[in-house]
Amino acid sequence: MSEDEELPDLVGGSTRSSNSTAVSGGGDQNYVSPSPDQVLENVIENVLYFLTSRHDRNAASLVCKSWYHAEALTRSELFIGNCYSVSPCRVTNRFKLIKAIAIKGKPRFSDFSLLPPDWGAHFAPWLRAMAVSYRALEKVYLKRMCVSDEDLAIAAHSFPILKELVLVCCEGFGTDGLAIVARECRHIRVLELVDSDITDDEVDWISCFPDDVTCLESLIFDCVESPINFEALERLVARSPSLKKLRLNSYISIRQLYCLMIRAPQLTHLGTGSFSTLEIVAQGEQEPDYISAFAACKSLICLSGFKDINPEYLSAIYPVCGNLTSLNLSYANISAEQLKPVICQCHKLQTFWALDSVSDEGLQAVSAACKDLRELRVFPVEALEDAEGPVSEVGLLAISEGCRKLQSILYFCQRMTNAAVVAMSKNCPDLVVFRLCIMGRHRPDHVTGEPMDEGFGAIVKNCKKLTRLAVSGLLTDRAFNYIGQYGKLLRTLSVAFAGNTDLGLKYLLEGCPKLLKLEIRDSPFGDSALFAGLHHYYNMRFMWLSSCKVTRHGCEEVARQLPGLVVEVIALNEEDKETNEYVDTMYLYRSLDRPRADAPRMMVRPPLIVGKALYKYKAGLPLAGLKISRSPCGSMYLSS
């Protein structure tokens, strides 16, 4: 295509054949046509501006170099699924304009004490890099990261317009750090602490918010296990007119909740705190009119808390039940009888979390009332293997029959049947997440005595949209055969105490092309199964195998063959050089950079990191012969 054909001939008289090979820009000295690259960049920058999905942007960045550069300059939201998959330096070198970042750290099994403490996932190196490169950062979301008070202080100073800070399943900081955030982050709109381990530094952090009107929209601190200065909280709520989400901790009594609710009737999301009386009340003193407080909250759609519930107060929530789309009673040890009058009014409910204390009967009531239910989670009151268990296949079946739009279920129980699981697979074709935890290990179908293979097989076969699966009970290799055969969209799979031979894992690795996150514990999968996934590990975020039958030799072989992986091994006996010993835990993940240097050296059993020139270190000793340096952006690396 010649540009000459479209250019006006301003010079005139020049003999040019429009059919000849044209020289771009020829014939005219004054008009400089934009280069193809420039045109492309202009178009892309204007188009890319509208591309928000990271998957779309990743695809755009792969087209060619100029698209890559243009995309890198225009991306504003960043998602790092594994903090060790890429170094902070590499990220800040590529992306220049980041306003929002989400970083995930430890693998999920760390929630269940399967990772040594102080394993890693520190926020500090990321913070150091971003404090230099992303001073306009507005949103920070961290999950399963170690964050110190000092980190929070640095973040508060480095990001003057920080608006949202969300910490999920994090640890390492305390109310000291919260005080600094409250005091220094003048623009904070969202401060959410979810399921995090926050130490009580005996600091009144609520009083640290500035005295003038705040722009707080969301304040979630139900996991903070320390007393709150209630008067300060009350004043804070009163001067936060934009507050929509408020989740209180268990130190807030129901009387105090009342005071807060009448000051904030505009709330849409409320976590009620203890929902019982914690103070001494004088004899004959009037109870506040809790029902009217709830009635005043016309916008309330999400209710949670009930951390210490006095069931007598439950009727106070009746006025809002008809509007609720989300109800979380998973800390409320209530019976079916106590649940029924509430749940029968919750016609719009889409999300419901409860304890199994409500029993099958309570679930039947849910099934009858909540026709729009999308997500159900049933947690055990007693997380023991041999408890009686008030919920069973009866409750699961009832839910499947009443809640046809179900998309996500997490169900803890002591006994289950294939028939009920098969029924759910047929009744709820929209299922995206199916997580069934039969708490007794290796429990078969309690009616037929058969393994649970057919039930889970039906789920993967009939639920065509399934992306997340967690299996349990007695399972043979056949179950994995089903999953490999039908689980073509499966991204996340969680396996425990299942399978017979290496075939089980092979079926998964060979059959599930979209598998991204695989966590397996206590299953007899060994090295030959490990090798069956070599073609796929680069497509995965991580794979976790603990108490299986992989050996150190197997792990090292994988690391050798796939230099783009980091393979972390936690072996029981550091002194034992025998590579045929089973390793206790293997955690492998793809990484663009060197293996991390921040693996703990002080702990009893630090993980051994193999892969990429096999960096190793001994327990308790400094890295002999290797120097630890800091790159200009502050991340540590090894060099010899």
Added chain:
Amino acid sequence: MEGYSRKDVGCPQLLDLIPKEKEWLVKSAEETNHGLSEEKKLELRLGPPGGDWTFKQINGPKNESLLSFGFFPNTTAGATTTSAPTPWQHQAKASFFPLMEKKSCRTVELQGAEKKAFSPANKAVPNSSNAQKRTAPAPVVGWPPIRSFRKNLANGNSSKLSSESQSVVPDKDFSKKPIENCPKSRFVKINMDGVPIGRKVDLKAFNSYEKLSSAVDELFRGLLAAQSDSSTNGIENELEEEKVISGLLNGSGEYTLVYEDNEGDRMLVGDVPWDMFVSTVKRLRVLKSSELPMLSCGSKPGKLSLDGSI
């Protein structure tokens, strides 16, 4: 661990053991070798019948091998008996058994001091523990997969009326808090003289005073250097230029590690067995050794006479 305080026992032998950890290990090695010396048996102390189990808590390579083979016969047996037939366990090779035992060992490590406390007690009273287990297999770490803050909700339900509440100040009644048997972390705050912002350490990551001391050194070394030389950009410092903080435990260094326990007393770190320390420590402090008062010769050995909050 509750109610067990070695501080109350004013036996001279304890002072001999302070503060060098090596001596603890030596003593424990002697004692774990087939019973206790006569001297120990005659000593008055609190503890379960049959022995002083605190000495056996101290970790070290020797003791861990002891733990894996000597202390968990019940656990090992329990782990292999399950209610339902499990094909792959029966096919298990001989080499799998060591894995099971070592897993028990790891079970101990991860679940911390409280778990260790129970196992020797089980050993002392085997019949009742077996009766408790019925046919259930031994508990396994992290199973069922419930996060710690969702556990023990059976205690949480309160149908108390307002008049039954104990506290005067609007305050949470601590007896209603869910009991956590095996917390996965044990964060305590640690402050250092001259460093404005404190840090947190997870004591579960260590098993000895030496490891804690090294970690404290690492934590604060860079901060101290940055404090003393304000013109330096702390990020650019090479680690070698920072001064090592040593002698935290024996008073020989520029700084000394002290802690405040759950009774509010300020103690020198290193006096009590490690696991007792982990369960009673509330916060740590690194003080300049020159500012430490002389040890008082009062009723509590090791207690610093200076009052005042940390």
